Amino acid sequence: MAETKSDSKSDGESFPLSFTKQETGDVHWNVANGRWETITHGETGEPNSEYILAATIDGVNVPIASYNAGRLETVVKSLKAAEAKSGS
């Protein structure tokens, strides 16, 4: 079969992206307290958080991916430390 070429090429559409940090809202049962509680970090006591990458398509905010906040913030800390080292 002969190969066909498209005469016109779509320029594509662009969509606004957002990157937001939010609490995951994860809960677990606490046996000692006898109730469902928000999961918190064992050392800091802070609730679990995540970064959400989302695109607005047809007026709807569509989540594309989520990233563990602790891991991303560890990378941020590493990059800051590297910058400080190279600057000194």
Added chain:
Amino acid sequence: MAALLTCVNAFKQSLSGSSFEALSAATKDSLQVVSTGDPNTPAGWIEEVWAGNSAHKMEWEIFSQRFGDNQNGLRGQFMFNPTLSGADGVPQLAFPRTVDVPVWSSDTLNVSVNGTASDNANVGYQIYYQNFLGSEQRLAPYSLVESAVRNGISGNSRVLGIEVTVTPGTTGNYGTAVALNANDDRLQADYDYALIGYTCDQPVMQFGISGPDTGQYRIPMPGHWDARHTSDWFLQQSRWRQSARVPVINANNKAGTFLDGIDPANPGATKLSLYFAQLPTKFTG
């Protein structure tokens, strides 16, 4: 003397980068192999190795005069996989499944990595001592556990998943330990339970379980993202070696049995489900 299954973790926060640098043993872990008094018989075997890095690929090595050679010994690669949302491929299971490498009495292992400056690195390994003096664990063979699962108990299936929320330490070390029954208290008193495997809601380099039934030594559970690796972790450990590797925990020890975690990148509180099979009779070893 009895068999002992445990682990050693080593880590460094903020690497210098671009050459091999030594990792330090995590809290209460030691890179020295236990002394057996017999220098020519293997004291134990390294059965698994896992590694993790917070931001980039890296190279790791484990060596000593009596382990590989005293230069780089066993040298492996850690692949950073940014396509995995958030976890970046930690942990990677870096060892052949069925080949175990002997370690020798009183030898001190060196664990090093060659990575990118400012990254955090962890390397850990599972070690099995055949004749360990001063501690005893309850480890069952997979055949006994599989049979118990298949037959059930009095017309009931008794395989449970017990949820525990575990937070690895913020600085690459072990985090705060949590009791087995802190979040889910359903083990039936007086019964023995075989720990088949586990699943977790996000990857974590390694969890550990320790208590009276593990001789107070930490038995490792790498938190791989693929549940196929973890859901039957202990059954496979036993099956590959045709030897007992399935921890047995008595329900009466639930409050004294603890879970903890370790990871290079502070992943936060992680829900862990432990798959337990209730045994119909008391496990006598």
